[in-house]
Amino acid sequence: MPDAVISARSLRKAYKVKGAPDFLAVDGLDFEVAPGESFGLLGPNGAGKSTTMKMIGAVSTRSGGDLSILGLDPDRHGPEIRSRLGVVPQQDNLDGELNCRENLFIYGRYFGLPARHCAEKADELLAFAQLEDKAASKVDALSGGMKRRLTIARGLVNDPRILLLDEPTTGLDPQARHVLWDRLFRLKERGTTLVLTTHYMDEAEQLCDRLVVVDKGRIMAEGTPASLIRDHSSREVLELRFGASNNAHAATQLQGIGDRIEVLPDRILIYAAGGEAALEAVTARGLQPITSLVRRSSLEDVFLRLTGRSLIE
Structure with a gap:
């Protein structure tokens, strides 16, 4: 330059x-x-x-x-x-x-x-x-x-x-x-x-x-x-909430869904090419999250991938 x-x-x-x-x-x-x-x-x-x-x-x-x-x-x-x-x-x-x-x-x-x-x-x-x-x-x-x-x-x-x-x-x-x-x-x-x-x-x-x-x-x-x-995340992210005390246990039953799973204190993130398909896979395993949200990947997801923590702390 x-x-x-x-x-x-x-x-x-x-x-x-x-x-x-x-x-x-x-x-x-x-x-x-x-x-x-x-x-x-x-x-x-x-x-x-x-x-x-x-x-x-x-x-x-x-x-x-x-x-x-x-x-x-x-x-x-x-x-x-x-x-x-x-x-x-x-x-x-x-x-x-x-x-x-x-x-x-x-x-x-x-x-x-x-x-x-x-x-x-x-x-x-x-x-x-x-x-x-x-x-x-x-x-x-x-x-x-x-x-x-x-x-x-x-x-x-x-x-x-x-x-x-x-x-x-x-x-x-x-x-x-x-x-x-x-x-x-x-x-x-x-x-x-x-x-x-x-x-x-x-x-x-x-x-x-x-x-x-x-x-x-x-x-x-x-x-x-x-x-x-594009380089550090998937196309979409599925956010799941099972309750703060249940997220860690639920995460063990979600392995293999999507490209990667991130467990945060308040929610679980599943990184996948298709969020809706990932949600179908979750429910097919008999899991019923309290809330679910499919969204596109953001820069916060990039930061979580690179550092393992939130941008705002």
């Missing part, structure tokens, strides 16, 4: 721990991001996603390896890189004393942009975020979804080449998440490079052209959402 806007090679980040060995939060990541691509870092809490984002955003120095952002070393050219990035942090850090328009205008001035340009940009971004009728409203009066849209709009004030989004929809209800996804789709259509972390599988499938699955600071798999599901 010769024209990559982000390139990482053996990227490492270690933190000092008093009286103990260094904690390795990022352990040798290798990846590249192309211009205009929507690239995701998918993994559970504590996987090293946010730490990686901080190094990409030139606010945390790396402990080892190579990292290039827009052709520059973030450890040496931090201010120049930051001026060309947009950042949407995990937690909204808007100024509650200002209204929506003022949050955008003043943030633009931090980049040294002319006042007239900031005023025009604020109005443009309020329209983009569907917050025109909230321009004069204080931030504290906004819903969670509105605050996230305003935070994304603020990250676009400087017309960034790359927009970094750290778990952009955490805590939002489904309707607010879909509105936010629509705004991000529009950015992608404009050619903005998106780099996002998430532990929501459906979000990664919706937004990412390509992603890496990260666990304990290491890349477990890389590819498009479709290719990861």
